[in-house]
Amino acid sequence: MSEENIRIQGRAGVNYGTDGTAMDIRLGRTGALITGSGQPRYYEMAARGNIFSLTLEAGSTAISAGNIINAAAAASTQFAIWNPSGSGKNIALLKFGVMVISGTSPVSGIMHSFTATAPTIATSVVDPIVCNNVGLSASCIAGALTHASGAALTGSSALKTIRSAHLAFSAGTFAALGGYNALEDMGGDIVLPPNTGWVPTWQAAGTSMLVGYSITWAEIPV
Secondary structure (H helix, E strand, O other): OOHHHOOOOEEEOOOOOOOOOOOOEEEOOOOOEOOOOOOOOOHHHHHOOOEEEEEEOOOOOOOOHHHEOOOOOOOEEEEEEEEOOOOOEEEEEEEEEEEEEEEEEOOOOEEEEEEOOOOOOOOEOOOOOOOEOOOOOOOOOOEEEEEEEEEEOOOOOOEEEEEEOOOOOOOEEEOOOOOEEEEEEOOOOOEEOOOEEEEEEEOOOOEEEEEEEEEEEEEEEO
C-alpha cells in the first residue's frame, strides 16, 4: 500500500479494554481526537518515590536574616533545602507554600533565592527529614534546615535572587486567628543541581511576623 493510501482511523464514543489489548484511537462525534489524563499530574513520580515535601509549621520568631533577600553567607535561616555535592541528581522544585500566622508583612512580596554553594551542616538541623510522599520515608538526597527561631546555614554562599514567587503579598497586619495561606505551583521551573541550594526570601522581616513554609520537589537522576 502506498503512503498516499494509508488511513488512520478511530472510533467515536467511549472505549473499554483490558491491560495488553489493542484499542482504537478515541474520537468525538465530530471527528475530533479525544485525549485525557490517565492519572493525576504528579502521580507517576510520586508513586515511584521521587517526590518529597518538607514543612516548617510555624516560626517562633520574626523572619530570620537568612530569609531576607541578599542574605549573607551562613546567615541564620529558618527554612531552606539544598542538593549536596556528588548527589548524582537534580532537585526540581514543584510547589511552594507560605502560611502567614500573625504580624505585619513587609512591603512587596517573597522571592526564590539561590545559594551557589550547598551548606555543610547536617541534613536537618532540628529533626530527621521524613518527607517522601509515599509512606513518609526519609529516602531523599536533599539536605534541609527547618528551625522555628533560625539557625546558621553553615557553609552556604551569600544568596542571590532567582525570581519572585507567584504569590501576592502587600504590607498589612494579619489577624492571629485568620492568617493567610498561599501556594505556588512552580512546575519544576527552578532546578537545583548538585552543590546548590534554595531559600525563600522576603524584602524585609516585617513587624513580629510569624510564618510557616512548605516545599515539594522531585529528585531526578542527572
